[in-house]
Amino acid sequence: MKHIESESNASLKQWKKLHTKKEREKSGTFLIEGPHLIEEAIASGAKLQHVIVEENFEINETWLKEKFSLWSVPAKLMKQLSETEKPQGIIAVCEMMDQSEEIIKKEGRYLLIDGVQDPGNLGTIIRTADSAGLDGVFLGEGTADLYNGKTVRSTQGSLFHLPIVKANLLEIIERCKAHDLPVLSTSLQNSVDMRETPEVNGFALIMGNEGAGVQEILQQESTLNVKIPIFGSAESLNVSVATGILLYELQRNRT
Amino acid sequence: MKHIESESNASLKQWKKLHTKKEREKSGTFLIEGPHLIEEAIASGAKLQHVIVEENFEINETWLKEKFSLWSVPAKLMKQLSETEKPQGIIAVCEMMDQSEEIIKKEGRYLLIDGVQDPGNLGTIIRTADSAGLDGVFLGEGTADLYNGKTVRSTQGSLFHLPIVKANLLEIIERCKAHDLPVLSTSLQNSVDMRETPEVNGFALIMGNEGAGVQEILQQESTLNVKIPIFGSAESLNVSVATGILLYELQRNRT
Numbered sequence: 001m002k003h004i005e006s007e008s009n010a011s012l013k014q015w016k017k018l019h020t021k022k023e024r025e026k027s028g029t030f031l032i033e034g035p036h037l038i039e040e041a042i043a044s045g046a047k048l049q050h051v052i053v054e055e056n057f058e059i060n061e062t063w064l065k066e067k068f069s070l071w072s073v074p075a076k077l078m079k080q081l082s083e084t085e086k087p088q089g090i091i092a093v094c095e096m097m098d099q100s101e102e103i104i105k106k107e108g109r110y111l112l113i114d115g116v117q118d119p120g121n122l123g124t125i126i127r128t129a130d131s132a133g134l135d136g137v138f139l140g141e142g143t144a145d146l147y148n149g150k151t152v153r154s155t156q157g158s159l160f161h162l163p164i165v166k167a168n169l170l171e172i173i174e175r176c177k178a179h180d181l182p183v184l185s186t187s188l189q190n191s192v193d194m195r196e197t198p199e200v201n202g203f204a205l206i207m208g209n210e211g212a213g214v215q216e217i218l219q220q221e222s223t224l225n226v227k228i229p230i231f232g233s234a235e236s237l238n239v240s241v242a243t244g245i246l247l248y249e250l251q252r253n254r255t
Numbered sequence: 256m257k258h259i260e261s262e263s264n265a266s267l268k269q270w271k272k273l274h275t276k277k278e279r280e281k282s283g284t285f286l287i288e289g290p291h292l293i294e295e296a297i298a299s300g301a302k303l304q305h306v307i308v309e310e311n312f313e314i315n316e317t318w319l320k321e322k323f324s325l326w327s328v329p330a331k332l333m334k335q336l337s338e339t340e341k342p343q344g345i346i347a348v349c350e351m352m353d354q355s356e357e358i359i360k361k362e363g364r365y366l367l368i369d370g371v372q373d374p375g376n377l378g379t380i381i382r383t384a385d386s387a388g389l390d391g392v393f394l395g396e397g398t399a400d401l402y403n404g405k406t407v408r409s410t411q412g413s414l415f416h417l418p419i420v421k422a423n424l425l426e427i428i429e430r431c432k433a434h435d436l437p438v439l440s441t442s443l444q445n446s447v448d449m450r451e452t453p454e455v456n457g458f459a460l461i462m463g464n465e466g467a468g469v470q471e472i473l474q475q476e477s478t479l480n481v482k483i484p485i486f487g488s489a490e491s492l493n494v495s496v497a498t499g500i501l502l503y504e505l506q507r508n509r510t
Contacts, residue, residue, distance in 0.1 A: 130488055231509060234412075
């Protein structure tokens with residue numbers, strides 16, 4: 001284990017730059033914080049380049065079989081590297097997963113995200129897609145960065161569990177249709193109550209931006225527009241809550 | 256309209272103290288930010304004591320019929336008073352609603368929140384309870400503060416739409432049972448798949464803390480433990496997402 005004491009250490013300075021999207025994309029790496037996320041990353045075969053622990057942090061010995069460089073830093077430097085108020089004593093530099101778009105198959109279940117902007121919402125949606133057993137998530141243009149620290153934390157590790165691919169959603173819709181998948185768009189206008197949707201085996205569900213919803217052009221290419229009934233006085237549901245309700249409703253007969 | 260220029264102004268100093276729970280409880284007031292929340296407060300008959308606008312903010316003239324004091328402040332002071340990164344130019348001091356616990360009735364629909372700690376989650380849950388047309392929400396001990404700025408913003412105004420009452424949940428469970436309402440607790444152990452729950456007219460649903468779930472003692476007093484099936488690899492769902500899925504599942508036949 002190598003030790004870093006100075007905040008002008010070149011490696012430390014490089015890792016701190018991973019707080020920005022620009023540097024994450026340039027390097028193809030991102031930070032993950034806390035033992036739980038690191039455990040999930042290792043279990044799923046994600047590649048860790050560096051693991052940085054606070055002095056006295058007790059590292060899980062089984063992790064030492066992995067091929068990463070191990071560093072220790074004083075609490076003061078851990079605080080600088082961390083993006084949370086209460087650092088958990090361990091942070092890793094993780095390589096971005098190489099995801100192919102070639103995951104669409106007959107009777108597959110996919111979520112298409114059209115411009116969800118809040119990283120916390122995006123992370124929670126990915127966690128929900130994982131719980132609902134989907135086969136993949138596609139992130140359209142204007143969607144929050146998957147590797148933003150807040151997004152990563154909100155996934156609770158689910159970003160390591162299923163393919164998540166940046167994509168042109170119009171192309172994805174076409175490919176889903178070519179595989180006979182119904183493409184469902186969420187919309188309050190000209191839409192059917194989700195409970196009246198036909199039973200489907202596979203599907204592609206499009207969820208839209210927090211304020212603007214799904215883009216008109218994507219709605220037009222959809223097979224069906226669906227909505228969640230509002231029984232009370234709220235104008236709408238939070239987008240991650242809506243995603244959960246719809247994904248479970250569409251799979252009401254899944255065993 | 257009165258104008259405040261100095262940050263040592265006594266009223267301004269008092270309003271800033273409302274960022275703390277202690278001062279909110281002492282005064283029985285809380286802050287709401289932005290035109291949308293103020294509109295919802297007025298529409299629902301909540302009492303505003305003061306409305307503070309940034310210089311040049313164009314106030315909705317119909318609001319001026321309300322009996323509040325109107326103040327203007329420079330952008331610098333609005334920034335101090337605001338709890339958001341991008342203040343929306345208007346903040347109000349609102350009186351807490353006086354909620355009676357006497358809202359339980361036959362065939363009513365209630366949500367009991369047992370120790371949800373994150374204010375964003377609590378606010379989103381209240382917005383979801385409103386969307387799902389519930390008759391009331393009870394906040395048990397250890398639950399985040401309803402009047403925390405983050406909670407209030409996350410409700411998107413729903414806190415003005417339905418009764419929300421701090422309560423002893425054991426007592427509430429007893430009263431629900433006395434009204435023949437089934438009391439459903441969420442639990443991963445000894446629980447039935449939510450899709451196999453009997454059809455119910457009214458119900459009380461208990462949702463628990465983000466980490467620990469519903470307290471054992473409340474589970475024991477419940478009529479039935481239910482769970483959401485996990486089809487993928489996530490360990491659990493976010494509590495607001497889970498609330499949405501369950502509330503809509505329990506009302507699958509509501510018209």
